[in-house]
Amino acid sequence: MRVGFVGLGNMGGRMAACVVRGGHEVLGYDVRAENVAAAGAKPAASVGAVADGSDIVLLSLPDSRVVEAVMQELLPHARAGLLVVDLSTAAPDSTVRLHGLLAARGAAYLDAGISGGAAAAENGALTLMVGGDADVLDRARPVLDLFSAHIFHCGPSGAGHTVKLLNNFLNAIALSATAEVMVAGKKAGLDLETLLAVLNASSGVNFATLNRFPKIIHGDYLKGGLTNTLMLKDVNLYVELAARLGVASLNSAGPVASFGTARALGYADEISNTVVDAIGDLSGGVRLHTPADKEHS
CATH class of the missing domain: 3.40.50.720 (NAD(P)-binding Rossmann-like Domain)
Incomplete structure (x- = not known):
C-alpha cells in the first residue's frame, strides 16, 4: 500500500x-x-x-x-x-x-x-x-x-479511543501518585533505589515505578513522550467520557490537580514525567536527583 x-x-x-x-x-x-x-x-x-x-x-x-x-x-x-x-x-x-x-x-x-x-x-x-x-x-x-x-x-468505531482514554487515566493516576510518593520518600531521607525496589516487589508496583522512576531518580526524564498539557487533556477527556456514561469519577481530582499544577508552574510543554518536579516545587524545591547523579546518568 x-x-x-x-x-x-x-x-x-x-x-x-x-x-x-x-x-x-x-x-x-x-x-x-x-x-x-x-x-x-x-x-x-x-x-x-x-x-x-x-x-x-x-x-x-x-x-x-x-x-x-x-x-x-x-x-x-x-x-x-x-x-x-x-x-x-x-x-x-x-x-x-x-x-x-x-x-x-x-x-x-x-x-x-x-x-x-x-x-x-x-x-x-x-x-x-x-x-x-x-x-x-x-x-x-x-x-x-x-x-x-x-x-x-x-x-x-470509537471503541479504540475509548479504551485509550481508560488506559491513559490509569497511567495518569499511577504517574502522579508515584511522583508524590517519591517526593515524600526523598524528604523522608530514604534511599530512592531501595524505595523503588520495595515498591516493585510489593502491591504499590505500577508502570511508573517499573519504567519511569528508575530513570527519573538519576535525572533522565525520558524526554519525547506525552507532555503535561496533553496528559491533562487526556484526563479531562476521560472525565467527559465518564460523565456521558453516568460513571462517578471519584478519582480524577488527583491527576487533574497534579498535571494542571505542572502546567501552571511552567512545565506545560515538558514531558509529563516532570510532574514530579512540579510536586517537588510545592514541597520545598525537592528534586529526586542531584547534579552529580545527572552527570553520571
Whole structure:
C-alpha cells in the first residue's frame, strides 16, 4: 500500500520512521516541514495531497480539535478504498462522527489509540487499541505491524479511543501518585533505589515505578513522550467520557490537580514525567536527583 502520514511530531515521526525502515515510501505532511524530513518521509504540500497519493493515511495529532480540522481538509479527497487510521488520543463521539463522514464517501476509518511512549514508538513496539471493522483492521495490519508489538481489536468505531482514554487515566493516576510518593520518600531521607525496589516487589508496583522512576531518580526524564498539557487533556477527556456514561469519577481530582499544577508552574510543554518536579516545587524545591547523579546518568 501507498502510505501517507499526517502529524510527524514526537510520536508520529517515530512511527513514520518505522514504516520507512519497513521498506515503504511515506508521503508526509506536518506543520513543521523539518519533522517530515527527520522521519525520512517524502514531503507533501497539503493534507489533501497526502490523501490523493496514498492508499492508507495515518494521523497522529494532538487532540480532537486538530483531528477534525485535518479531516475537513481530507474529506474532499476521500474516495472508495481509502483507509484512514487515527492514532491520536481523541474524543470517541468525534471519532464515531468522522467514521460516518468517511463511510459516506466509501472510505474506511479506524481509531487506533497507542500506548508505550516514545521508546516503544522508536523500536516499533507500541500497543494499539483499535476500533472499527475487523476486516478493515486486517487491511491495515501490514502497516500497523511495522510499529506495533500488540494490536487489539476493541470493538466498533470509537471503541479504540475509548479504551485509550481508560488506559491513559490509569497511567495518569499511577504517574502522579508515584511522583508524590517519591517526593515524600526523598524528604523522608530514604534511599530512592531501595524505595523503588520495595515498591516493585510489593502491591504499590505500577508502570511508573517499573519504567519511569528508575530513570527519573538519576535525572533522565525520558524526554519525547506525552507532555503535561496533553496528559491533562487526556484526563479531562476521560472525565467527559465518564460523565456521558453516568460513571462517578471519584478519582480524577488527583491527576487533574497534579498535571494542571505542572502546567501552571511552567512545565506545560515538558514531558509529563516532570510532574514530579512540579510536586517537588510545592514541597520545598525537592528534586529526586542531584547534579552529580545527572552527570553520571
